[in-house]
Structure formats: structure tokens, C-alpha cells
Amino acid sequence: xxxxxxxxxxxxxxxxxxxxxxxxxxxxxxxxxxxxxxxxxxxxxxxxxxxxxxxxxxxxxxxxxxxxxxxxxxxxxxxxxxxxxxxxxxxxxxxxxxxxxxxxxxxxxxxxxxxxxxxxxxxxxxxxxxxxxxxxxxxxxxxxxxxxxxxxxxxxxxxxxxxxxxxxxxxxxxxxxxxxxxxxxxxxxxxxx
Amino acid sequence: xxxxxxxxxxxxxxxxxxxxxxxxxxxxxxxxxxxxxxxxxxxxxxxxxxxxxxxxxxxxxxxxxxxxxxxxxxxxxxxxxxxxxxxxxxxxxxxxxxxxxxxxxxxxxxxxxxxxxxxxxxxxxxxxxxxxxxxxxxxxxxxxxxxxxxxxxxxxxxxxxxxxxxxxxxxxxxxxxxxxxxxxxxxxxxxxxxxxxxxxxxxxxxxxxxxxxxxxxxxxxxxxxxxxxxxxxxxxxxxxxxxxxxxxxxxxxxxxxxxxxxxxxxxxxxxxxxxxxxxxxxxxxxxxxxxxxxxxxxxxxxxxxxxxxxxxxxxxxxxxxxxxxxxxxxxxxxxxxxxxxxxxxxxxxxxxxxxxxxxxxxxxxxxxxxxxxxxxxxxxxxxxxxxxxxxxxxxxxxxxxxxxxxxxxxxxxxxxxxxxxxxxxxxxxxxxxxxxxxxxxxxxxxxxxx
Numbered sequence: 001x002x003x004x005x006x007x008x009x010x011x012x013x014x015x016x017x018x019x020x021x022x023x024x025x026x027x028x029x030x031x032x033x034x035x036x037x038x039x040x041x042x043x044x045x046x047x048x049x050x051x052x053x054x055x056x057x058x059x060x061x062x063x064x065x066x067x068x069x070x071x072x073x074x075x076x077x078x079x080x081x082x083x084x085x086x087x088x089x090x091x092x093x094x095x096x097x098x099x100x101x102x103x104x105x106x107x108x109x110x111x112x113x114x115x116x117x118x119x120x121x122x123x124x125x126x127x128x129x130x131x132x133x134x135x136x137x138x139x140x141x142x143x144x145x146x147x148x149x150x151x152x153x154x155x156x157x158x159x160x161x162x163x164x165x166x167x168x169x170x171x172x173x174x175x176x177x178x179x180x181x182x183x184x185x186x187x188x189x190x191x192x193x
Numbered sequence: 194x195x196x197x198x199x200x201x202x203x204x205x206x207x208x209x210x211x212x213x214x215x216x217x218x219x220x221x222x223x224x225x226x227x228x229x230x231x232x233x234x235x236x237x238x239x240x241x242x243x244x245x246x247x248x249x250x251x252x253x254x255x256x257x258x259x260x261x262x263x264x265x266x267x268x269x270x271x272x273x274x275x276x277x278x279x280x281x282x283x284x285x286x287x288x289x290x291x292x293x294x295x296x297x298x299x300x301x302x303x304x305x306x307x308x309x310x311x312x313x314x315x316x317x318x319x320x321x322x323x324x325x326x327x328x329x330x331x332x333x334x335x336x337x338x339x340x341x342x343x344x345x346x347x348x349x350x351x352x353x354x355x356x357x358x359x360x361x362x363x364x365x366x367x368x369x370x371x372x373x374x375x376x377x378x379x380x381x382x383x384x385x386x387x388x389x390x391x392x393x394x395x396x397x398x399x400x401x402x403x404x405x406x407x408x409x410x411x412x413x414x415x416x417x418x419x420x421x422x423x424x425x426x427x428x429x430x431x432x433x434x435x436x437x438x439x440x441x442x443x444x445x446x447x448x449x450x451x452x453x454x455x456x457x458x459x460x461x462x463x464x465x466x467x468x469x470x471x472x473x474x475x476x477x478x479x480x481x482x483x484x485x486x487x488x489x490x491x492x493x494x495x496x497x498x499x500x501x502x503x504x505x506x507x508x509x510x511x512x513x514x515x516x517x518x519x520x521x522x523x524x525x526x527x528x529x530x531x532x533x534x535x536x537x538x539x540x541x542x543x544x545x546x547x548x549x550x551x552x553x554x555x556x557x558x559x560x561x562x563x564x565x566x567x568x569x570x571x572x573x574x575x576x577x578x579x580x581x582x583x584x585x586x587x588x589x590x591x592x593x594x595x596x597x598x599x600x601x602x603x604x605x606x607x608x609x610x611x612x613x614x615x616x617x618x619x620x621x622x623x624x625x626x627x628x629x630x631x632x633x634x635x636x637x638x639x640x641x642x643x
Contacts, residue, residue, distance in 0.1 A: 043391070100604075137386075137389055137392050139399075140392075148403065152403050152405070168392075169391040169392060
């Protein structure tokens with residue numbers, strides 16, 4: 001009788017221990033699965049490439065074959081930004097109300113070919129650095145018809161000039177700090193603040 | 194045969210369970226046999242219950258023979274009944290859990306290699322065929338059924354007729370799913386461009402809008418590369434990341450951004466089917482025809498007030514409000530699916546609208562209207578209708594249930610509910626009643642009264 005009681009007690013202890021271990025494992029797993037920290041870094045911190053050239057808003061700068069000028073930084077709700085999209089995006093592909101908790105920043109950039117011959121240019125090489133130090137990648141670009149061809153061909157012909165509006169989606173609580181054109185040698189950094 | 198042997202043989206456990214129990218029976222002969230037999234039977238049943246779905250899932254993943262699934266990319270910025278405009282169509286093979294042979298085509302040129310639309314016949318829903326006075330639609334517009342579960346087999350049949358290719362199922366993914374998968378798995382680089390969850394939708398739209406060829410090979414190449422990168426990332430992910438991905442997929446399915454129709458391989462519930470629940474029911478299904486890529490900028494509010502009369506009958510007021518944040522008109526063909534035998538008393542519109550149109554639909558009543566919402570403004574449609582008693586009673590208690598089903602493709606909506614009880618009734622308990630419930634899934638409203 002006593003032996004049976006001992007066996008029952010031992011079995012119960014093992015069972016309880018197994019249940020506790022299972023609960024701990026499940027909780028750990030659940031925490032790991034739901035934790036944001038296990039998600040991969042979405043917008044990596046911007047690492048400045050050196051050497052580089054710096055400019056400010058409304059200051060023209062040339063690096064390698066490309067001349068770049070940032071004239072305006074807009075919130076997508078501003079009338080001019082809306083106006084630009086209404087003019088250029090007649091196909092209604094680019095609404096300006098992004099993900100909840102985020103906003104669009106529209107940067108007006110003029111790029112020009114600084115030398116003879118064609119110069120490569122891709123607007124997706126333009127990166128916005130936020131006040132949080134992270135890099136945000138371009139969502140969309142609007143421009144006039146001739147510039148659209150240049151963007152599609154990813155090059156500027158001799159004497160080619162393009163006036164672009166590039167949209168970036170950034171968190172509501174982040175302000176645009178810098179615009180970086182990464183593809184030129186050296187890279188161009190424009191301080192927006 | 195002893196008592197336990199008779200017991201094991203008397204219930205219909207299936208051949209394998211019976212063999213296991215019989216085998217155990219022959220090996221034992223002591224007085225503790227009954228308990229052990231019962232334990233063995235229970236263990237076999239539990240293992241069977243676990244193994245059957247596992248075998249189904251393995252079959253779906255192509256472990257027994259290769260499976261082919263049709264793929265449907267639904268652009269939920271241009272909402273359609275099953276979740277979005279059919280932007281791209283294709284197929285993928287799955288063998289031993291490994292996806293291979295991904296094919297994608299722009300929906301306009303899927304089967305014809307031209308820009309001419311492939312036209313298919315749809316036999317419903319009646320609201321659509323009556324309002325638009327047609328049964329012929331381009332293939333890219335054929336998802337007019339109220340749910341993906343109804344559309345998927347029709348699409349599979351149309352696809353088989355057009356291509357001769359038989360499919361084992363249909364998988365639908367919308368742009369929100371792409372966003373969430375990138376959020377979980379991290380950015381990918383496509384043709385030297387960084388694609389993140391923040392820019393993926395706009396990038397896809399941009400590539401589509403600027404594609405030079407009518408067959409939009411730029412778009413399909415971009416999407417194929419994106420899909421292959423995501424598949425490769427998933428395959429090389431660690432165990433925790435894989436669990437996280439599984440959790441994301443599960444959530445996307447629950448929110449109906451990723452839908453799987455695989456008859457025989459997966460249990461129901463993955464295909465976004467209409468939920469036939471007892472009690473009151475509400476399912477608002479919207480289609481944006483010619484309203485542009487607007488729907489990620491249109492906020493929906495569903496306000497539902499029902500009065501339970503003393504005889505149990507109900508009078509309900511349903512208001513669907515659209516807030517259009519775009520700078521162009523939003524045009525929506527909206528259908529409210531409500532319980533069978535609902536009788537529409539009144540329909541009111543705050544803007545230009547056509548309707549109402551009342552049609553029957555598979556055990557439900559469909560009330561439809563076409564509504565225009567001006568730029569940067571709100572518009573609403575209000576229906577007043579009576580319902581036969583949906584509340585049930587158990588003794589002195591009354592029980593009212595309302596199931597509000599979320600349409601596939603919509604990110605979120607706001608739900609306001611109010612329930613007026615019969616005269617003299619006392620509220621015992623209620624859940625999900627009130628204003629301002631922002632939700633991205635189905636909602637079960639429950640009221641218990643005395």
C-alpha cells in the first residue's frame with residue numbers, strides 16, 4: 001500500500017514538473033514569437049560613407065557626374081504636394097496617406113547631368129535619413145513626362161535636367177534630417193534641418 | 194472475447210485503432226487490463242487526432258506528391274469583393290515543402306499574350322449581375338463573389354478551362370500581406386533597390402504604372418524576384434524566425450489578407466468563407482469599380498443599432514460611413530449581407546447614390562447600393578430593416594448574438610453597435626457593444642438579458 005502511494009506521489013511529481021517545464025517553454029516561445037526584438041531591423045541606422053560632400057537646402061552641389069539641388073521638403077498634406085501629385089499622377093497610383101502612424105515626406109529635388117555623355121541616375125538611390133538616425137528608402141517619384149522617361153531609363157542624357165518629387169514614408173514622430181544620394185562618387189549629403 | 198475486447202470492437206474506431214487495441218489485448222492478462230486498454234485506446238485516438246491534420250498539412254505541402262496552387266495577387270488599394278483587384282495571377286508548385294516553379298502574369302494578359310481581356314461568365318451573385326446587367330466580365334474582374342471560398346473553385350475551373358492546368362488549390366495574397374511579411378522577414382534588395390515594408394506597396398504601384406509593355410513584364414519580374422527573395426529568406430531563417438513567420442501567416446489569414454483554398458488538405462477557416470452563424474449577422478462587402486487605388490485611404494465606419502421588440506422581432510438601423518481621404522471621387526458598390534428574411538423598410542443616402550437593390554444570397558439577404566464619396570469628405574448610406582427573431586431564450590434569459598464579419602482586404606474598420614432590449618428587460622451581460630471599436634477582424638457582439 002505504502003509502495004503504491006510512493007509510486008503515485010512520484011508520478012504526480014514528475015507530471016507536475018513536466019507541466020511546469022512545458023508552461024515555461026511555451027511562455028518563452030510565445031514571448032520570442034511576439035517580441036518586436038526578434039524581428040529583423042527594418043530601417044537600419046544610416047552609416048555615413050566617407051569621403052562625402054555636404055550641402056544645405058537650396059544649395060547646388062556637384063559630385064562626379066551629377067549636380068543635385070534640394071529645394072523643398074514638404075508634408076504630403078501640404079497643398080503643393082497634393083497639387084504635384086494631381087498634375088503628375090493622373091493614373092491615381094500614389095495616394096498620399098500611408099500606413100497608420102506614418103506620414104509621407106515629399107522632397108523636391110532637381111538633378112542634372114554635369115558632364116557630357118549619359119550619367120546614371122536612379123531615384124531609389126536617394127535615401128532619407130530621419131531624426132532617429134535611420135535610413136528610409138524611396139516610395140515613389142513624380143515628375144513631368146520627359147523626366148519620367150529619364151527615370152525609367154535610369155540615366156540622364158547630356159544636358160539632361162530633371163525636377164523630381166520623391167516620397168518617403170517615415171514614422172509620425174520622426175523628422176527628415178538629411179537626404180543622401182548614395183550612388184555618386186563621392187556620395188552627396190544634403191542637410192535638411 | 195472479454196468485456197474490454199468487446200468494448201474496443203464495438204465502437205467505430207477505424208481499422209488501425211482496432212488493430213492497436215487488439216494487439217494490446219493479446220499481450221496482457223492481469224487485473225489492471227481494463228484501465229490499460231482504455232489508456233491505449235485514448236492514446237491511439239489522441240495520436241490519430243493529431244496525425245490526421247498533420248498528414249493533411251504534409252499532403253498540402255507536397256510531401257506525398259507535387260501540388261500545384263494557383264496564385265492570386267489582390268491589390269487591396271482597389272478593393273473588390275474577395276479582397277482586391279486581381280493584379281497578377283499565376284501558379285506555384287510545392288514539392289516536399291519546397292516551393293518551386295513560380296509563375297506570374299499580369300491579369301490583363303494572363304492567357305492571351307495580348308492586352309485583350311479574357312472574358313469569363315459569372316453566375317452570380319445576383320446583386321452584381323442585376324446591378325451591372327451582365328454575366329460576362331474580364332478575367333481580372335471575376336472575383337465578384339462575396340467570399341474567397343466561393344470565388345476560388347470558380348477561378349480554378351476557369352483557369353483549367355483556359356489553360357488545361359489542374360490545380361490543387363488557390364492562394365490569395367494582398368498588399369497588406371506583402372507589407373506584413375516584409376515587416377517580419379526584413380527588407381530585401383531587388384535590382385539594387387531596397388524594398389522595405391514601408392515602401393513595398395508604392396514600389397509595386399510605381400513599377401506597374403511605369404511598365405512600358407502592355408504585358409507589364411517589369412511588374413511580374415519585380416514581383417517574382419520579391420517572392421523568390423521572401424521564399425529564400427524564409428528557408429534560411431532560424432527556428433524562432435520561422436515561428437514568427439508562422440505566427441504572421443496565421444494572423445494574416447485570420448485578418449483575411451492571406452487566404453488559402455485547398456479542399457481536402459486544409460480544414461475550413463483558411464478560405465475566408467462566409468460565416469453562417471446562428472443569431473444576427475452582418476457582413477459588408479465593398480467593391481471599388483473605377484474608383485482608383487483609393488481604398489488604403491478610405492476609412493469605414495459601420496454603425497449598427499438593433500431594437501429587439503417584445504415579440505422578439507427586430508428593427509435594425511445600419512449606417513455605413515466612408516471617409517474618403519483621396520483627392521478624387523471614391524465610387525463603391527456596397528452590399529450588406531444580413532440574415533435571411535430581412536425586410537428593407539428604408540434606405541437613405543447622404544451623397545450621390547444608386548439603389549437600394551435587395552437580392553437573396555445563399556441563406557442571407559443582400560442589400561446593395563452604389564455610392565459616390567467626394568474627395569476629402571464623408572458619405573454614408575443608412576438602411577432600416579426588420580428581422581425575424583434572432584435572439585434565443587433559455588428559461589428566463591434572452592441571448593442576442595451578432596456576428597460582424599470583416600471583408601478580406603480591408604485593413605481595419607470602426608464598429609459602433611447598440612442593442613435596445615425589449616420593454617422591462619434587464620441587462621445581465623454584454624460584450625463588444627458600444628462605440629468606436631477599431632478592429633481588423635470579425636467581431637462577436639453578445640448581449641444576455643433577463
